Each structure stands twice: as structure tokens, then as C-alpha cells.
Amino acid sequence: MDVSQYLEIFIDETSEHIQSLSDNIMALESEPDNKDVVNEIFRAAHSLKGMAGTMGFKRMQHMTHDMENVFQEVRNDTIKVDSDMIDLLFQCLDAIEGYLAIIKETSDEGTNDNEAIIQKLNGFLKSAEDASAAEAAAPAEEAKAESTPAVGEKKFLQLDLEEKDKKKIREALDAGQKVYGMTVYICKDCLLKAARAFLVFKAVEEFAEIIVYAPSSQDIEDEKFENDFSIFFTTEEALDKIVAAAKSVSEIEDATADAITEEFLEDAAADISAPAVQEAEEVTDTSTAPAAAPASAPAKPASSGNSAATPKKQTGKPVTGRTVRVDIEKLDALMNQVSELIIAKNSLVSLSANNGAGMQNQTYQEQIEYLERITTGLHESVMKVRMVPIESVVNKFPRMIRDLSRNLNKKMELIMTGEETELDRTVVDQIGDPLQHLLRNSADHGLESAEVRKERGKPETGTITLNAFQEGNNVIIQVGDDGNGIDTEAVKAKAIERGLVSPEQAENLSQKEIIDFLFMPSFSMAKQITDISGRGVGLDVVKSNIEALGGDVEVKSVYGEGSTFTVRLPLTLAIIQALMVIIGDEKYAISLGSIVSIEDIPITDIKYVEAKEVINMRGTVIPIIRLNQLLDIAPPEEEQESLTIVIISKGDKQVGLVVDDLMGQQEIVIKSLGSFIDNSTKIISGATILGDGEVALILDVNTLM
Amino acid sequence: MAAYIESNDVTEEKKQFIAVKLSSEIYGIDIGYVDTIVRMQKITRVPKAQSYFKGVINLRGEIVPVMSIRLKMGFEDDVFTNASRIIILKIEDQGKLGVIVDEVKEVVNLGEDEIDKPSHDAKENKHSFINGIGKNGDELISLFDINAMTEEN
Numbered sequence: 001m002d003v004s005q006y007l008e009i010f011i012d013e014t015s016e017h018i019q020s021l022s023d024n025i026m027a028l029e030s031e032p033d034n035k036d037v038v039n040e041i042f043r044a045a046h047s048l049k050g051m052a053g054t055m056g057f058k059r060m061q062h063m064t065h066d067m068e069n070v071f072q073e074v075r076n077d078t079i080k081v082d083s084d085m086i087d088l089l090f091q092c093l094d095a096i097e098g099y100l101a102i103i104k105e106t107s108d109e110g111t112n113d114n115e116a117i118i119q120k121l122n123g124f125l126k127s128a129e130d131a132s133a134a135e136a137a138a139p140a141e142e143a144k145a146e147s148t149p150a151v152g153e154k155k156f157l158q159l160d161l162e163e164k165d166k167k168k169i170r171e172a173l174d175a176g177q178k179v180y181g182m183t184v185y186i187c188k189d190c191l192l193k194a195a196r197a198f199l200v201f202k203a204v205e206e207f208a209e210i211i212v213y214a215p216s217s218q219d220i221e222d223e224k225f226e227n228d229f230s231i232f233f234t235t236e237e238a239l240d241k242i243v244a245a246a247k248s249v250s251e252i253e254d255a256t257a258d259a260i261t262e263e264f265l266e267d268a269a270a271d272i273s274a275p276a277v278q279e280a281e282e283v284t285d286t287s288t289a290p291a292a293a294p295a296s297a298p299a300k301p302a303s304s305g306n307s308a309a310t311p312k313k314q315t316g317k318p319v320t321g322r323t324v325r326v327d328i329e330k331l332d333a334l335m336n337q338v339s340e341l342i343i344a345k346n347s348l349v350s351l352s353a354n355n356g357a358g359m360q361n362q363t364y365q366e367q368i369e370y371l372e373r374i375t376t377g378l379h380e381s382v383m384k385v386r387m388v389p390i391e392s393v394v395n396k397f398p399r400m401i402r403d404l405s406r407n408l409n410k411k412m413e414l415i416m417t418g419e420e421t422e423l424d425r426t427v428v429d430q431i432g433d434p435l436q437h438l439l440r441n442s443a444d445h446g447l448e449s450a451e452v453r454k455e456r457g458k459p460e461t462g463t464i465t466l467n468a469f470q471e472g473n474n475v476i477i478q479v480g481d482d483g484n485g486i487d488t489e490a491v492k493a494k495a496i497e498r499g500l501v502s503p504e505q506a507e508n509l510s511q512k513e514i515i516d517f518l519f520m521p522s523f524s525m526a527k528q529i530t531d532i533s534g535r536g537v538g539l540d541v542v543k544s545n546i547e548a549l550g551g552d553v554e555v556k557s558v559y560g561e562g563s564t565f566t567v568r569l570p571l572t573l574a575i576i577q578a579l580m581v582i583i584g585d586e587k588y589a590i591s592l593g594s595i596v597s598i599e600d601i602p603i604t605d606i607k608y609v610e611a612k613e614v615i616n617m618r619g620t621v622i623p624i625i626r627l628n629q630l631l632d633i634a635p636p637e638e639e640q641e642s643l644t645i646v647i648i649s650k651g652d653k654q655v656g657l658v659v660d661d662l663m664g665q666q667e668i669v670i671k672s673l674g675s676f677i678d679n680s681t682k683i684i685s686g687a688t689i690l691g692d693g694e695v696a697l698i699l700d701v702n703t704l705m
Numbered sequence: 706m707a708a709y710i711e712s713n714d715v716t717e718e719k720k721q722f723i724a725v726k727l728s729s730e731i732y733g734i735d736i737g738y739v740d741t742i743v744r745m746q747k748i749t750r751v752p753k754a755q756s757y758f759k760g761v762i763n764l765r766g767e768i769v770p771v772m773s774i775r776l777k778m779g780f781e782d783d784v785f786t787n788a789s790r791i792i793i794l795k796i797e798d799q800g801k802l803g804v805i806v807d808e809v810k811e812v813v814n815l816g817e818d819e820i821d822k823p824s825h826d827a828k829e830n831k832h833s834f835i836n837g838i839g840k841n842g843d844e845l846i847s848l849f850d851i852n853a854m855t856e857e858n
Contacts, residue, residue, distance in 0.1 A: 026836060347858065483850045587748065631752040671768040673751065674800050678856065687761055687768045695749040695763045 007107055007212055010055050012325065014100050017044045017051075018093060021178055022399050025089050029402075032081035042071040043253075047314075048096065050250030057109040065248070066121040067092050079124055088124070090399070091117050144321045156181035156214070156230035157258070165212040172211055173262060177234040179211070182257035184246055185228045194223045196251050203245040208235030232260060327424060331386055338375070338382050339575060339669040343689055345375045346666065350691030376667065387422040390468055390477070393432045394419055397439055401464060404443040411461040412447055414439070420470035423475050427549050427569055431477070434542045434553075438479040438565045439464060441539070446483035446563055456560065458482060473571050473593025474551075480564035486557040488514045515555045519543045550685065552702055554651065566651070568620070568702075576670060578688075578697065580644065580663035584633035587696040588659075589668050589688055594646040594701050596654060598662065603641055615645065615656055622647065624656035625704055630683070636660060648701045655705050666690075670698060719814040722839065723792065724846055725806040727774060732806075733813065733839050733846040740795040742809060745785050755857075759783075762791065762803060769793060771803035777854065778834060783807070796855055804854075813846065815839045820848065 003538045024041045031037065049064035067089070073079040095114045104112035161169075172179050184200050186193050204210060212232040215225050235242060239257055246255040345368075352368050378547045394416055401414040423431070447453075447462035454460065467478045469596065492506050495517045519539050546553050552568045557563035569577075571593075578589040579598075599617065606613050606624070624645060628635050645656040668688040673679060685700035720794040722733035723742075741764075748771050757776035761768050771791055775783050783789070788808040793801055820837045836850035 244765050340766065633752075673768060674770050675801075676770045676772070676799065676802050677751055677754045677761070678755070678857075683753060684751060687749070689763050689766060689768070693763055694747060695761050695768060697749065697751060697761075698792075 006055065007103075008050055010545060011100065011104055013051060014048060016097075017048045018097055018100070019395060020044045021048075022090075022093055023395065025086060025093070026398055026402065028081055029086045038071060038074050038081075042068060042075060043469075045071060046253075049248075053111075053250055054246075057099065057103065058110075058111055059109050060090065060096060063092060063095060063099075063114060063118060066118050069244075070124050073125060079127065083090060083290055085124060088120050090403075092121070113268055115218050127435075141446070156183045158228060159214050161214065165214070165232075168211045170262075172234045173181050173260070178236065179234050179260040180208075180239055180242070180257050181230060181232050182243065182246065182255055183228055183230045184255045185253040187253045188227055191675050193225070194221055195226075196249060197225075197229055199249040200246045200252060203249055204231065204233060204242055205324075206245065207237040207242050208233040219274060231331075247257065253657060271525065321355070326385070328386075331382070331425075334382055334388070338379050342375050342379060342457055342531045342575065342667055342669055343691075345371050346691035347693070348691070378665070383424075383575070384422075386425050388425050388428050389420045389422050390431065390475075391419040393428055393435065394466060394468070396432075397436070397466065399437065400439065401443060404440065408444060410443070410447055410449060412443055413461055414464045414466065416466045421468040421470060421475055421477075427551075430545065430549055431567075431569065434545045434567065435466070435477065435479065437539075437542045438567075439466070441565075442479060442481035442483065442563070446481035446660065448484050452484075471568075472573065473576065474590060475569045475571055477567040477569070478564055479567070480562060482562040485557070485559040485561050486515055486518070487559055488557075491515065491517055509558075515557065518555070519553075547682075559602060568650075576668060578666055578668045578698065579646065580666050581657075581659040582625075582661040583627050583631060583659055584636075587663065587690070587694070588627070588631075588633070589666070589696055589698045590646060590648070590657070590701055591698070592665065593646045594650065596649045597654070599645045599647060601643050601645050601656075602642060603639070606643070617647070617656075620654065622654045624658055626658045627699075628658070628660070630704075648704075650702055650705045653705050655701075656703070657704070666697075668698070718841060719816045722813050722815060722821075722846065722848065724810040724813050724841070725790075725792065726808040726810055727806055729841075731810065731844060731846050732774075733815070733847070733848040734792060734794070734804075735851060736812065738794045738796065738851050740793040743793065743803075744792050745789040745791060745805075745845060757807065764793060764801070767801065769803050770803045771805060774804050774806065774834075774849075774854070794851065794855075796851070799855065802855060813839070813841045815841065815846075 008422065021041060021044045024037050027037045028041065029032065045064050045068040049061050049068055051056075052060035052064060059628055070079065070085075070089075074081060079085070095112075098112065098114075102108065103689050142609060169179055182204070184197070186196050186336045201210060210231050210233040213220060214230045214232075219225060233242075239259070243255050243257050246252065246257075273695055348368055348371065352365060354493045397416065400416050401412060404410075405412050442464045443462075447464070448456070448458075450460050453462065465478070467476075467480075467482045469476055488511055491514050492509065494508050495514070496502050496503050500517065500520070506514075519542075543553055546567055546569070553568070554566045555563060556566070577592040579592055579595055581588050581590060599615075601615055601617075605615055607616060608614070609621065609623075613626075614621050615624055616622075624643075626635075627633070644662060645658055645660050646658070647654055647656050649655075670686045672686055673684065682700055682703045684697045686698045687695050688698060690696050708827050721736040723736055723739055725732050725734060743762075743764065746762055748762055750760040751758060751770075754760070757773050759771045761770050763769075775794070777782065783805050784807075786807070789805055790809050791803040792806055792809070793803050795801055796841050819840045823833065823838060825834050833855045834850055835847045836853070837848040839846040839848050
């Protein structure tokens with residue numbers, strides 16, 4: 001079968017299952033007795049196995065199969081979850097991820113059998129088997145005990161079989177054959193139940209002879225059953241083997257089996273009266289699903305059996321939003337079209353503004369406003385489609401911290417908030433690495449050893465936090481720890497030693513300026529080999545990665561108390577709301593998100609602090625920057641009496657920008673300046689095309705602070 | 706007929722160049738690099754850019770940087786006239802780049818035998834933007850080395 005067309009879906013879904021496994025195994029570690037979690041893991045491993053099998057990835061299937069077996073035993077309480085097992089399970093996950101990575105590249109799973117892991121898995125199973133051998137000694141007795149309606153899954157014990165079926169079983173028993181009953185549960189969302197059932201029969205028939213089907217084989221073939229069916233078979237083989245064979249069919253949720261004795265037949269007969277009463281209640285139930293009530297098979301499972309099975313299924317898949325996967329290129333195309341539309345709209349707006357005075361046309365204006373509303377709305381919708389929660393990136397971090405905690409032999413916990421914060425897909429895809437570096441940094445160098453923590457009176461377990469939230473047009477992600485903090489004196493000494501500053505200069509550096517040294521390429525490396533890191537991944541890489549996304553990173557640190565890295569990222573990449581300003585005869589755009597207010601300041605209100613111009617606005621001293629000087633524009637010929645100042649902010653810092661005139665607010669499409677023009681100062685973050693076709697540059701005011 | 710075939714064969718081996726005027730000299734630009742030629746239009750200055758970059762223009766909704774070949778080669782600054790044109794080059798992996806020329810003359814076909822190596826020694830002049838001299842009848846055409854021209858000085 002050619003399955004290549006399903007490969008993408010397979011890859012996506014496998015990643016989801018791996019994530020779910022990882023989350024749940026983490027959860028299992030903290031509460032090893034939670035059966036819901038175990039079931040969830042079992043289900044995910046099982047789905048993985050089924051999918052890998054369908055796609056013909058035998059090694060992956062093998063691995064997940066063994067994982068599943070282990071969980072089967074955990075579910076049956078024959079194995080206890082311990083940290084060795086958790087470690088092993090994570091190794092399995094890594095191995096499966098390895099397969100997936102190879103599949104992504106070559107559409108083949110590669111040749112790594114991961115024998116070692118599989119052997120270890122089987123080691124767990126073996127210990128479980130030894131334990132369960134004793135229990136298995138008295139299966140007949142158990143069967144009897146379980147033939148009361150209280151048994152959940154073994155529905156075949158409650159079936160009231162037709163006389164001819166009973167006769168068959170009786171004959172087999174009389175002939176000295178071993179008879180077993182089995183109930184097989186098919187996944188709720190399985191589409192081809194009959195086909196799955198058929199595969200189960202085939203699998204079972206390899207080892208056994210099926211003598212009775214309930215419902216009848218005809219009904220099963222016609223899919224006249226709900227999510228389970230039962231069979232009775234005779235075999236000389238071990239029961240476990242047959243059950244495993246039945247379960248190995250994909251989309252089979254579960255299969256339970258047990259030996260059948262004479263007593264069963266008698267009990268079943270005696271029980272008939274009880275289920276009959278209940279069946280009356282069930283009529284209303286079955287009327288909603290007429291196809292599921294096979295007329296020729298009165299061997300309808302008693303409702304007690306049904307209700308026992310339902311709660312198990314309800315713990316199933318968490319409710320997820322309905323999603324459609326869209327190729328990002330298609331979205332990009334849509335985005336480009338929206339951009340064009342906005343440019344076209346802008347040119348209409350400027351046209352109407354130019355002719356506006358004499359225009360009799362009220363409706364023309366209204367139509368333009370209407371168009372403006374539509375394009376803005378359309379833009380927002382398209383933007384939202386591109387937004388994904390950062391969850392997909394950050395949810396691998398708890399696992400990472402757990403591993404780090406073991407490797408570094410430090411106790412630590414990760415507290416994450418705001419995983420649902422959304423960012424543009426492109427940004428989310430690239431933010432993973434920088435965040436990972438920051439977290440490692442915190443775990444490795446931020447947090448002190450247990451002894452030091454004790455001395456400092458801190459709790460033994462270090463806390464690392466990851467908080468994400470939206471602030472204006474930015475998304476802020478903070479990575480913090482309650483560890484050592486940055487020793488600015490040591491950094492200062494290092495900077496002097498490396499000749500970056502003279503000792504005299506160093507004395508005057510602010511804390512921020514000192515910390516900034518850490519972000520310098522060569523600096524961080526040297527520092528790290530000794531006492532910040534050994535990985536050769538410096539903060540400079542983090543900084544450049546984040547800046548490449550149009551964001552920036554800041555550090556706050558108190559020595560002895562911890563540090564917080566604040567990553568600021570733009571919410572959207574392509575279209576922003578901007579204030580258009582005029583300086584000389586040039587037009588510039590300033591992102592509205594960073595603007596606090598616009599002030600008209602009399603020239604006499606400008607004061608000097610350290611020979612720099614500042615204004616005192618409502619009690620806050622704000623430095624001002626004359627944009628014409630910064631951008632090499634000739635100053636206006638005559639000195640004005642007052643200055644138009646745009647106050648911008650980044651974090652808690654504010655700066656005033658002096659402009660000549662304001663043009664107004666506009667939605668602008670950000671375009672890149674390309675790679676030819678040297679933009680090392682980063683003052684210009686891009687360009688945009690105005691309504692009249694003119695190009696205006698976009699100021700990145702973040703670089704001015 | 707025989708003559709026709711012969712001439713056709715020769716054309717196939719010939720390379721096409723756009724002959725442009727800068728100051729008093731004629732230069733050739735390999736037509737393979739040329740995306741389009743546009744009239745002089747408003748160029749938006751980009752602060753802090755290299756001095757030989759005049760700025761950026763809006764080419765049908767695309768932002769294209771515009772370079773002055775004159776300034777890049779160390780000549781005096783451009784004087785825009787009615788004949789001034791911006792030749793938009795398409796450079797692999799780097800996108801589009803406009804270059805300003807005084808005038809676009811014609812398209813010339815030059816065969817291998819009509820192109821000489823530059824007369825000066827390459828070692829002497831590291832910043833040479835010429836990688837050949839074309840002979841179009843009596844006229845000499847300096848052929849631009851586009852890669853050298855787009856590199857940083």
C-alpha cells in the first residue's frame with residue numbers, strides 16, 4: 001500500500017502523541033498511582049503503535065508495542081512505577097523521536113533497532129510475569145468469582161447465549177478442550193469496525209478455533225454491534241499469546257479473556273432473568289442507535305456491563321479544538337494579498353484626503369471608511385490564523401528541566417505560566433532554542449548547589465520560572481530563577497582583564513552596562529568555560545537569535561537572589577499600526593505600540609542634565625533625542641518656539657523623540673530593506689509603501705533606548 | 706542560405722550586454738543580470754547606509770535598494786537628467802538591486818573573440834569592477850563584473 005500521502009499526517013500526529021506521552025510520563029512520575037494517567041499513556045502508546053504499523057515502520061511499532069506491554073502490566077498493578085522506569089520510558093520516547101526525525105528526512109525509519117532499550121523494557125515485563133504467575137494459577141476460580149455482573153470488562157461472562165451456542169461450548173468442554181471467552185473493545189472513533197473485527201478473528205484463528213461469535217458473525221460483518229464484541233474459542237495455546245495477538249490489531253482498544261467452565265454456562269442461564277429486566281430500560285437507549293441493536297442476536301450485553309465500560313472510555317482523549325492544518329505558504333500568500341489590499345486602500349485614503357476639501361461626495365468617504373474597516377478586520381483574521389500558542393515550544397521544557405535536574409544533581413522545578421500566549425508561527429518556530437539556552441543557563445549557573453542554598457536560607461528546591469504574556473504589540477517571555485544572580489563585580493573584573501574597559505571606566509558603569517558584557521560574543525565564551533557554562537552556547541547567540549526575530553532581551557539580576565531574562569518579541573511580523581512623522585522633508589513610521597504620548601513642549605522647558613537635553617514631564621525626567629541629528633537631516637531653518645515630541649517607552653524606560661510634524665496614524669506593511677544596504681545601526685527596521693507610492697522608512701525605536 | 710546558417714551559429718555563442726553611459730565612458734552590463742530598466746524616480750534616502758547607496762525605491766510594491774555606480778567607483782556624484790535610468794539587477798540569493806546610469810544606449814552582442822581581458826593587472830587594482838573589454842566595432846565597452854560591484858568595498 002502506498003502510504004506516502006499519509007506521511008505528513010503521520011508525522012504530525014506522532015509528534016502530538018509523543019508530546020502527550022512526555023507530559024503524561026512527567027505526570028506519572030509525580031503521582032505514580034494515578035490510573036487515569038496510566039490509561040492515557042497506554043492509549044497514546046497504543047495509537048503510536050497502530051500508526052507506525054499502518055505506515056510499515058516495523059521498528060517503531062516494535063518499540064511502542066513493548067512500551068504498551070509494560071503499561072498493560074502497570075495497569076494491572078503487576079509492576080510498580082519507579083524512577084528507573086520513568087527514565088527508561090523517556091529513553092523510549094527519545095528513541096521514537098529519533099525514528100520520527102529519520103522518517104521526516106528520508107520517509108524511512110532507519111535501521112536503529114534500539115535493542116538495549118527494548119531489552120530493558122522486556123526486563124520489566126519479565127519481573128511482572130513472575131509476579132503474575134502466581135495469580136494465574138487459579139484462573140478458573142477467578143472466572144467464577146468474576147461472573148457476577150460487577151465485572152467490568154469481561155462482558156462475555158454476562159452474555160446470555162443462545163442454546164445452540166451453549167451446546168457448542170458444552171460439547172467442546174465435554175471433549176476435554178480448553179474453552180476461553182474473550183471480549184474485544186474497538187476504539188470509539190474507529191471507522192471500519194467490521195474490518196477490525198475481522199482482523200481480530202484472523203489473528204485469533206492463528207492459534208485457536210473460534211466456536212461462538214456474539215453477536216453472530218453475520219452481525220459483526222454487517223457492523224451490527226457497538227464498540228465491543230465477544231468470542232469463544234478453543235485452543236491449546238497460552239491465553240496471553242492470543243490476547244496479545246488480538247490487541248496487536250490497530251484501533252483495538254482492549255481485549256480481555258478468561259477460561260470458560262461448566263459453571264459459566266449454568267450461571268449464564270441463571271442470570272438470564274436479571275439482565276432481562278435491565279434490558280427493558282435499555283430499549284430507549286438502543287432506539288437512538290438502531291443499527292447497533294441486532295435483531296437476530298438477543299445476546300445483548302447487559303446494561304451493567306455497558307455502564308462499567310463507559311467511564312473508562314470517558315477518560316479518553318481530551319477535548320481539543322477543531323483544527324485544519326494549513327500550509328504556511330498558503331497563509332503567506334494570503335497575507336501578501338492582504339498587504340496589497342491594505343496598500344491599495346491606503347492609496348484610496350490618500351486620494352480622498354487630497355481631493356477631500358471640494359468633494360461633494362459624502363458616500364465616497366463613507367465607502368472608504370467601510371473599506372478601511374474591512375481591510376483591518378481581514379488583516380486581523382489572517383494574522384490570527386498565523387498565530388499559534390507558544391505551548392508547542394514550551395511544553396518540552398518540563399522534561400528538559402527534569403533531565404537537567406538529574407544531570408546536575410540539583411533539585412529544581414519549573415513553573416510555567418501563559419503557555420497559551422500566542423505568537424506568529426514563524427516566531428514560535430524559532431524561539432525554542434533561545435529559550436532553551438536561557439533555561440539551561442538558569443538551571444546550570446543560576447541555581448546554586450543545595451549546600452549553598454541552605455546557607456542562604458533558600459528552599460532546597462530551586463525554582464525556575466517561565467512567564468509569557470502580551471504587552472501592547474509585544475509578547476514578553478520572562479525566564480527567571482531564584483538562584484545566585486549575576487556577580488557584577490566578577491563580570492567587571494573580567495571586562496577589565498579582557499581590556500574591554502579601563503578600570504576607571506569600569507567604575508562608572510551602570511549595572512546594566514556591566515551585564516551587557518555577558519552578551520558580547522567573545523566575552524561570554526571565556527566567562528562560560530570557567531563558571532557560567534561549558535556548552536559553548538553563549539548569551540550572544542541568544543541575543544542575536546532574538547534580534548533576528550525583531551525582538552530584544554534584557555536582564556535584571558540581584559546578586560544572591562536570582563536573575564530574570566526578559567525576552568520581548570513583536571506580536572506580528574508583517575503589518576503594524578504606526579504613527580507617521582515628518583522630519584525635514586522625509587517621512588518615517590514609528591510603531592504605535594511603543595508610543596506613550598505625543599507632547600507639544602515649549603523650547604524653554606528643555607533642560608540639560610550632563611549636557612544632554614531632557615524634559616521634565618509630569619515629574620518624570622525624560623531624555624530627548626533630536627531625530628534630525630540622529631538621521632543626518634538638516635535641521636529646520638528657523639528655531640521653533642515649541643517642539644513636537646513623541647514619547648516612546650520600552651519596559652520602564654522612556655525617551656522623547658523630536659519630530660518636525662505629524663502625519664497621522666496608519667496601518668503599514670513592513671517590507672525588508674534587503675541585504676545590500678548596511679543597516680548595522682539597526683535604527684531602520686524596514687520600509688513601507690505609502691498610499692501615494694512613496695517609500696517611508698520604519699524607525700526601530702527600541703534601538704534608541 | 707549557407708550564409709544565414711553561419712551567422713546564426715555565431716549569434717548563439719554571443720553574449721548580450723546592455724550598453725550604458727556613465728560620464729563619457731560606455732559600460733556593458735550582462736543582460737542575464739538585468740531584471741528591468743526604470744526611469745529615474747524618487748529615491749528615499751536611508752540614513753547611516755553606505756555612502757554609495759542612494760536609498761530605496763518602490764518597484765511595483767517591492768522595496769529595492771538603489772546604488773550609485775559612480776560613487777561606488779569613486780567618480781563624482783550623479784547628475785540626474787531626463788536620460789538617467791535605474792537598471793534593476795537580479796542577484797542570486799540577494800534579491801534585487803538598482804544601479805543608476807546616465808543613459809541606456811543599446812543592446813550589443815559580443816562574441817568570445819570580441820571580449821578582451823582587462824588591460825590592467827588585477828593585482829594592481831583590487832577594486833576593479835571590470836572583468837573584460839568588449840569591442841563593438843570601433844567602440845570599446847567596459848564590461849562590469851556584477852559580483853565585484855555588489856560586494857562591499
